[in-house]
Amino acid sequence: MKKPTPLVDELEKGPWPSFVKEIKKSADGPMASDLLSVLERSYDDKIGHWKHGGLVGVKGYGAGVIGRYNDLAGEFPDAAEFHTIRINPPAGWFYTSDVLRQLCDIWERHGSGLTNFHGATGDAVFLGAKTVELEPLFDELLAAGFDLGGSGSALRTPSCCCGKARCEWACFDTMAVTRELTHVYQDEMHRPAFPYKFKIKASGCPNDCVGAIARSDLSIIGTWRDDIQIDKTGLAKYVAEGKPNIQRDVVERCPTRCMRFAKGQLDIDNDECVRCMHCINALPNALAPGKDRGAMLLVGGKAPILGGALLSSLLVPFIKLEPPYEDIKELLVAIWDLWSEHGKNRERVGEFIQRIGLANFLEQIGLDPQPEMVAHPRTNPYIALHEDKP
Amino acid sequence: MSDVTVEAVADAMYAMVKECHGKRQLKAIDLTKAMAERFGDACDKPLGKEAIRLLIEDERCTYSYIGGSYIVLTPEK
Numbered sequence: 275m276k277k278p279t280p281l282v283d284e285l286e287k288g289p290w291p292s293f294v295k296e297i298k299k300s301a302d303g304p305m306a307s308d309l310l311s312v313l314e315r316s317y318d319d320k321i322g323h324w325k326h327g328g329l330v331g332v333k334g335y336g337a338g339v340i341g342r343y344n345d346l347a348g349e350f351p352d353a354a355e356f357h358t359i360r361i362n363p364p365a366g367w368f369y370t371s372d373v374l375r376q377l378c379d380i381w382e383r384h385g386s387g388l389t390n391f392h393g394a395t396g397d398a399v400f401l402g403a404k405t406v407e408l409e410p411l412f413d414e415l416l417a418a419g420f421d422l423g424g425s426g427s428a429l430r431t432p433s434c435c436c437g438k439a440r441c442e443w444a445c446f447d448t449m450a451v452t453r454e455l456t457h458v459y460q461d462e463m464h465r466p467a468f469p470y471k472f473k474i475k476a477s478g479c480p481n482d483c484v485g486a487i488a489r490s491d492l493s494i495i496g497t498w499r500d501d502i503q504i505d506k507t508g509l510a511k512y513v514a515e516g517k518p519n520i521q522r523d524v525v526e527r528c529p530t531r532c533m534r535f536a537k538g539q540l541d542i543d544n545d546e547c548v549r550c551m552h553c554i555n556a557l558p559n560a561l562a563p564g565k566d567r568g569a570m571l572l573v574g575g576k577a578p579i580l581g582g583a584l585l586s587s588l589l590v591p592f593i594k595l596e597p598p599y600e601d602i603k604e605l606l607v608a609i610w611d612l613w614s615e616h617g618k619n620r621e622r623v624g625e626f627i628q629r630i631g632l633a634n635f636l637e638q639i640g641l642d643p644q645p646e647m648v649a650h651p652r653t654n655p656y657i658a659l660h661e662d663k664p
Numbered sequence: 665m666s667d668v669t670v671e672a673v674a675d676a677m678y679a680m681v682k683e684c685h686g687k688r689q690l691k692a693i694d695l696t697k698a699m700a701e702r703f704g705d706a707c708d709k710p711l712g713k714e715a716i717r718l719l720i721e722d723e724r725c726t727y728s729y730i731g732g733s734y735i736v737l738t739p740e741k
């Protein structure tokens with residue numbers, strides 16, 4: 275470390291992981307050292323010293339590099355430019371250790387060596403590049419088979435859970451859909467043309483391990499149409515062990531109370547099941563999603579960066595999701611066309627829908643309203659009646 | 665329908681970016697909408713996209729991020 279950082283060092287205390295500890299492992303390099311010194315100054319001055327944005331990137335792309343500059347460049351020259359690079363990861367975040375070493379070697383040649391695997395966007399993130407290093411870094415990444423991810427008012431790098439690669443609950447091939455959408459929409463990802471960011475995340479089942487429903491503009495979440503599968507042998511084992519307490523911990527916690535447990539038998543009224551996954555998670559050796567699997571599509575989620583947080587709303591209750599995924603592509607293009615035409619600057623799709631109304635939105639993108647789209651019933655008795663057209 | 669080349673659209677876009685420089689920030693959609701008005705049906709969205717790509721790749725314009733992604737003149741080196 276070039277300078278002492280007593281305030282920042284406080285964050286190394288305690289049993290929990292510390293980003294300071296991790297950055298210090300790289301602080302024999304001047305960039306990481308200046309990075310911590312800028313942070314120390316921010317704690318002293320009680321203001322942030324970072325600016326972001328501007329004209330920085332690689333040739334031909336308008337996304338993937340986020341410009342970061344500190345306003346104390348004279349004092350901390352090695353962190354004067356500290357750009358963030360987003361790298362599109364393999365779907366499901368699978369790497370071989372050789373590839374990870376290769377990425378790290380590339381990064382040590384061109385930047386601070388600090389990484390974030392993975393950022394909230396799902397990208398592999400390299401933290402701290404100087405402007406002059408961007409093109410050579412990009413060339414090496416391309417040669418290694420990697421490309422930049424999305425940033426700014428663009429399609430963000432689609433991401434997904436590991437799906438069928440590792441998880442028996444996966445109701446569709448999350449990695450295949452994500453890979454396909456990533457390849458088809460390269461232009462939307464690298465050349466920002468939307469009112470604001472647009473995120474696509476795919477979870478293989480309603481456990482939603484990638485947190486799609488709370489963060490993405492289009493959530494693709496696995497579900498099934500038929501009955502939950504019950505393995506009687508597996509169920510008998512749970513009953514014999516008495517763990518979990520099936521009545522108390524499973525049946526009584528079913529959100530729609532659609533299960534009955536008596537004399538060692540479990541009955542599920544599947545018409546009332548909302549596919550919440552609770553019983554399947556609690557009895558994984560006895561229950562499984564049905565066999566007629568696919569996905570539901572939801573729209574409009576976002577984290578609270580501008581305005582408040584929004585959870586996604588259901589748009590398509592069930593879709594089989596089979597290659598080449600034309601139905602989802604058609605829907606995406608319809609949404610993008612409408613939102614690009616009428617969305618305000620920095621208005622996410624969810625906010626756009628709230629502004630124009632779900633009914634208008636559905637009409638414009640050519641979807642019929644469905645009962646599943648109702649988030650909660652009205653509490654007042656007002657009913658709008660329209661005369662049937664002859 | 666008259667034929668409009670991608671180069672002609674890119675040139676018209678470039679003129680617009682130049683004219684708005686320092687006065688108004690332009691997003692990709694502003695440019696494609698303006699071109700659709702100017703060239704009519706002959707300039708559809710894919711052609712508009714292609715023209716923007718050309719502008720960026722020949723480095724007449726670049727993307728900037730200032731609370732949103734905009735298309736601006738490439739600063740002189």
Ligand code: SF4
Pocket residue numbers: 435436437441442443444445477478479480481482483484
């Ligand atoms: S979201 Fe479902 S399918 Fe995907 S990893 Fe989690 S539990 Fe498995």
Ligand code: SF4
Pocket residue numbers: 527528529530531532533542546547548549550551552553554
């Ligand atoms: S998945 Fe959820 S709603 Fe369906 S039966 Fe199990 S606990 Fe009940």
